[in-house]
Amino acid sequence: xxxxxxxxxxATGAAGRVLLGIIEERSFPVSSVRLCxxxxxxxxxxxxNGGDVVVEEPTRELLRDVDFLxxxxxxxxxxxxSPMAVDEGALVIDKSSAFRMDPDxxxxxxxxxxxxxxxxxGIIAAPNCSTTPLAMVLKPLNGANNxxxxxxxxxxxxxxxxxxxxxxxxxxxxxxxxxDQPEPIALPHxxxxxxxxxxxxxxxxxxxxxxxxxVAETRKILHEPELAVSATCxxxxxxxxxxxxxxxxxEEAITPDEVRETLAGAPGLKVMDAPESSVYPMPVDAExxxxxxxGRIRQDQSHPRGVVMWIxxxxxxKGAALNAVQIAEEVLSRELMPAQRx
Amino acid sequence: xxxxxxxxxxATGAAGRVLLGIIEERSFPVSSVRLCxxxxxxxxxxxxNGGDVVVEEPTRELLRDVDFLxxxxxxxxxxxxSPMAVDEGALVIDKSSAFRMDPDxxxxxxxxxxxxxxxxxGIIAAPNCSTTPLAMVLKPLNGANNxxxxxxxxxxxxxxxxxxxxxxxxxxxxxxxxxDQPEPIALPHxxxxxxxxxxxxxxxxxxxxxxxxxVAETRKILHEPELAVSATCxxxxxxxxxxxxxxxxxEEAITPDEVRETLAGAPGLKVMDAPESSVYPMPVDAExxxxxxxGRIRQDQSHPRGVVMWIxxxxxxKGAALNAVQIAEEVLSRELMPAQRx
Numbered sequence: 001x002x003x004x005x006x007x008x009x010x011a012t013g014a015a016g017r018v019l020l021g022i023i024e025e026r027s028f029p030v031s032s033v034r035l036c037x038x039x040x041x042x043x044x045x046x047x048x049n050g051g052d053v054v055v056e057e058p059t060r061e062l063l064r065d066v067d068f069l070x071x072x073x074x075x076x077x078x079x080x081x082s083p084m085a086v087d088e089g090a091l092v093i094d095k096s097s098a099f100r101m102d103p104d105x106x107x108x109x110x111x112x113x114x115x116x117x118x119x120x121x122g123i124i125a126a127p128n129c130s131t132t133p134l135a136m137v138l139k140p141l142n143g144a145n146n147x148x149x150x151x152x153x154x155x156x157x158x159x160x161x162x163x164x165x166x167x168x169x170x171x172x173x174x175x176x177x178x179x180d181q182p183e184p185i186a187l188p189h190x191x192x193x194x195x196x197x198x199x200x201x202x203x204x205x206x207x208x209x210x211x212x213x214x215v216a217e218t219r220k221i222l223h224e225p226e227l228a229v230s231a232t233c234x235x236x237x238x239x240x241x242x243x244x245x246x247x248x249x250x251e252e253a254i255t256p257d258e259v260r261e262t263l264a265g266a267p268g269l270k271v272m273d274a275p276e277s278s279v280y281p282m283p284v285d286a287e288x289x290x291x292x293x294x295g296r297i298r299q300d301q302s303h304p305r306g307v308v309m310w311i312x313x314x315x316x317x318k319g320a321a322l323n324a325v326q327i328a329e330e331v332l333s334r335e336l337m338p339a340q341r342x
Numbered sequence: 343x344x345x346x347x348x349x350x351x352x353a354t355g356a357a358g359r360v361l362l363g364i365i366e367e368r369s370f371p372v373s374s375v376r377l378c379x380x381x382x383x384x385x386x387x388x389x390x391n392g393g394d395v396v397v398e399e400p401t402r403e404l405l406r407d408v409d410f411l412x413x414x415x416x417x418x419x420x421x422x423x424s425p426m427a428v429d430e431g432a433l434v435i436d437k438s439s440a441f442r443m444d445p446d447x448x449x450x451x452x453x454x455x456x457x458x459x460x461x462x463x464g465i466i467a468a469p470n471c472s473t474t475p476l477a478m479v480l481k482p483l484n485g486a487n488n489x490x491x492x493x494x495x496x497x498x499x500x501x502x503x504x505x506x507x508x509x510x511x512x513x514x515x516x517x518x519x520x521x522d523q524p525e526p527i528a529l530p531h532x533x534x535x536x537x538x539x540x541x542x543x544x545x546x547x548x549x550x551x552x553x554x555x556x557v558a559e560t561r562k563i564l565h566e567p568e569l570a571v572s573a574t575c576x577x578x579x580x581x582x583x584x585x586x587x588x589x590x591x592x593e594e595a596i597t598p599d600e601v602r603e604t605l606a607g608a609p610g611l612k613v614m615d616a617p618e619s620s621v622y623p624m625p626v627d628a629e630x631x632x633x634x635x636x637g638r639i640r641q642d643q644s645h646p647r648g649v650v651m652w653i654x655x656x657x658x659x660k661g662a663a664l665n666a667v668q669i670a671e672e673v674l675s676r677e678l679m680p681a682q683r684x
Contacts, residue, residue, distance in 0.1 A: 153495035206640030228644035245495035298548030302570035
């Protein structure tokens with residue numbers, strides 16, 4: 001076999017396009033590519049691995065000829081297509097939130113909990129883009145010294161809300177610079193030269209769905225169902241990369257140097273921490289990079305066993321598309337394709 | 343007496359200009375105005391209360407004819423001029439950090455600790471723009487239920503770094519939109535479409551001076567020298583208004599409703615908290631307003647006696663100039679002018 005038949009749902013979106021690029025970059029073994037999106041994109045042509053691919057409607061027939069189905073679309077789309085794809089023998093790698101908390105669906109960051117994939121039933125979910133970097137940092141630390149509590153404030157780029165939100169930031173920025181009043185469409189309020197403390201929609205407890213995803217998904221990925229986590233998720237006028245200010249409380253005392261050492265040895269992480277030279281992670285530097293960058297690691301002045309840090313990741317890559325492709329690679333190396341498992 | 347002889351140091355800066363506007367708005371009783379700034383601004387003309395005032399060099403002679411000296415300049419400038427002004431009989435209201443932690447200098451937010459002014463020796467300091475809103479929220483809460491610990495992540499506008507940083511954000515935003523590479527000058531890194539986890543300079547403990555100001559000043563203002571506080575201060579591409587994501591731990595359990603009620607009755611605060619309608623404080627709405635806005639008040643999911651909230655304030659007004667003018671008003675109503683005290 002020369003490669004696998006892949007299909008991408010949401011191929012024209014921000015994460016979908018990055019996913020196609022990563023498949024090329026990493027030479028993922030592909031024998032055929034089908035691209036799907038919502039109706040307004042049908043007929044569009046996208047170049048993948050040097051060949052032109054027409055964007056089409058996702059049908060059961062199309063899913064029949066697919067080994068890997070990557071879903072970079074809404075949870076509604078995933079709920080409709082994923083069971084159908086599993087039924088047709090495909091392995092679904094789902095970037096949406098549709099099945100993340102389903103006990104029968106592994107929620108996977110390969111470097112953190114790749115073993116959870118072994119028990120899949122055709123769908124493997126990838127975490128939310130703000131959860132992934134946090135879980136990647138917490139995992140090695142929790143191995144060294146039990147993590148007791150995590151609080152986080154995010155600085156999330158507009159690309160997390162899709163290509164329309166990126167266009168909106170660009171357009172609104174030009175309008176504000178020209179002295180015009182911008183009109184919010186894709187996001188709930190003006191985002192240019194503003195910050196909006198709302199990512200997704202509100203629940204009865206006063207948190208947003210995004211904030212509660214960070215809690216529930218982190219617990220599931222780390223196998224720590226009781227871990228105390230609280231998040232404030234905020235949209236900032238940045239195109240790509242999510243940043244997070246994180247307070248972590250440990251069971252035992254720990255020094256910033258121990259944290260730095262533990263994180264420096266962990267897969268997928270890069271410690272970037274030389275504040276005396278103004279070196280720390282930032283969104284513009286993380287964009288296009290695969291690593292989760294960690295800096296500003298210091299003792300929590302307000303807690304004897306606490307550490308504070310600053311985490312930045314390209315939300316479209318490790319936060320979304322890269323993690324999805326890495327899951328597919330891991331499926332292959334672990335021989336977890338539905339056909340292989342007979 | 344028709345009014346007071348005032349002088350403003352740093353009159354051409356972002357906070358200085360807002361201060362002059364607030365003096366007009368609030369009809370602060372002024373008999374004469376002298377304006378000073380750094381050398382490159384000498385000779386500039388600024389209109390105050392309908393009259394043109396020439397920007398000049400701050401000299402001892404000038405200070406001799408001043409009742410209120412407002413300093414909206416660097417701590418270096420304040421260290422040079424304040425003792426001289428006190429010597430000449432002026433009352434100094436200092437927005438710089440020069441004397442804030444001096445035990446002989448009251449550090450004042452009139453709504454919070456106006457009584458501290460009674461013991462002044464000629465200088466009254468105003469807090470850092472990120473400290474003021476936090477202390478204003480903590481004060482009434484700490485009265486209701488002891489505050490045990492505070493952690494905060496800030497989203498600070500460029501105006502906190504002065505007019506040059508505001509110009510830089512405007513210029514860089516245009517450059518990025520045009521596809522050009524921006525050059526940082528006023529700030530340590532590109533700020534357009536980026537966030538920078540550095541406000542001011544780094545100390546040996548890994549915190550910035552800005553972050554440690556939030557700790558030390560909050561303790562002094564609240565008369566809580568041991569209060570556990572930890573901050574991460576981040577610059578965001580916003581022109582005016584600082585935002586803060588705040589976790590507060592209390593001695594006794596407290597509900598979000600109790601917090602809302604306590605804050606709603608506190609001076610200078612405005613609760614703006616209807617998340618179901620996407621109503622919460624934001625920088626663009628707070629700009630030009632006097633209040634400290636508080637929203638997203640909710641139980642801390644990670645702590646049994648914790649509450650999380652989101653605070654936004656115009657950093658040039660209540661964070662700086664308005665608080666300075668309010669101090670002057672309070673000096674008058676308490677009859678604390680050096681001459682009055684004999």
